[in-house]
Amino acid sequence: MKNNLELKQRLFNQCAVFVDQRYLKIQTQIKEIQESLTSETKSSAGDKHETGRAMLQLEREKAGQQLAEIEKIKENLSKIDPTKSTAHIGLGSIVLTSQSNYFLAISAGQLKVEADVFYAISPNTPIGLLLAGKKVGDLIRFREQHFTIEAIY
Numbered sequence: 001m002k003n004n005l006e007l008k009q010r011l012f013n014q015c016a017v018f019v020d021q022r023y024l025k026i027q028t029q030i031k032e033i034q035e036s037l038t039s040e041t042k043s044s045a046g047d048k049h050e051t052g053r054a055m056l057q058l059e060r061e062k063a064g065q066q067l068a069e070i071e072k073i074k075e076n077l078s079k080i081d082p083t084k085s086t087a088h089i090g091l092g093s094i095v096l097t098s099q100s101n102y103f104l105a106i107s108a109g110q111l112k113v114e115a116d117v118f119y120a121i122s123p124n125t126p127i128g129l130l131l132a133g134k135k136v137g138d139l140i141r142f143r144e145q146h147f148t149i150e151a152i153y
Contacts, residue, residue: 004085004094004148005082005083005085005153006153007094007153008041008046008083008085008094009083010080010113010119011082011093011094011103011105011111011113011118012077012080012082014108014111014120015077015105015106015108015111015120016077016112018108018120019074019106019108020040021069022070022073023067023070023071023074024061025060026066026067026070027067029063029066029071030060030063030064030067033056033059033060033062033063036056037053037056037060050075051105052146066088075107076091076105076122077105077106079091079092080105084141085152085153086152087132087135087136087152088131088135088151088152089104089131089133089134089136090104090123090132090133090137090148091105091123092104092105092120093131093152094118094152094153095131095149095151095152096148096149096150096151096152096153097140097148097149098115098147098148098149098150099145099147100119100147101116101117101119102118102119102120102121102127102128102131103119103121104121104122104123104128104131104132105120105121105122106119106120106122107120107121107125108120110124121146126142127142131149134149135149136149136150136151136152136153137149
């Protein structure tokens with residue numbers, strides 16, 4: 001593994017790419033729904049037409065909520081300073097444990113840096129809440145598992 005700051009920067013960049021891809025996907029979805037609504041307006045009239053429009057409106061609302069959610073996630077990610085390291089676990093910490101490796105940032109799933117695997121988790125997930133404020137050597141009990149914090153970057 002390379003130095004800790006480079007590792008944190010690489011994990012941060014992977015999270016940023018994850019967020020950007022989701023953002024673009026939702027933007028595309030909204031655009032497609034908008035185009036469908038426009039073409040629905042030009043097509044046939046009647047009950048079937050109204051049902052189709054209502055379904056598209058619901059889809060647009062749902063996509064709008066997803067967009068607001070991803071914007072919140074993007075904002076949380078922007079609060080992380082990848083050049084900073086602390087002794088206690090918090091937003092932006094890389095946590096190496098006897099069980100798994102974590103990056104407290106956003107829920108982005110499994111990330112790989114060379115041969116090492118990290119789980120990008122949000123601080124408000126159950127495991128994120130459990131890790132918050134802990135330090136090297138602390139024992140964590142999560143569900144049926146017990147593990148020790150070995151390093152924090």
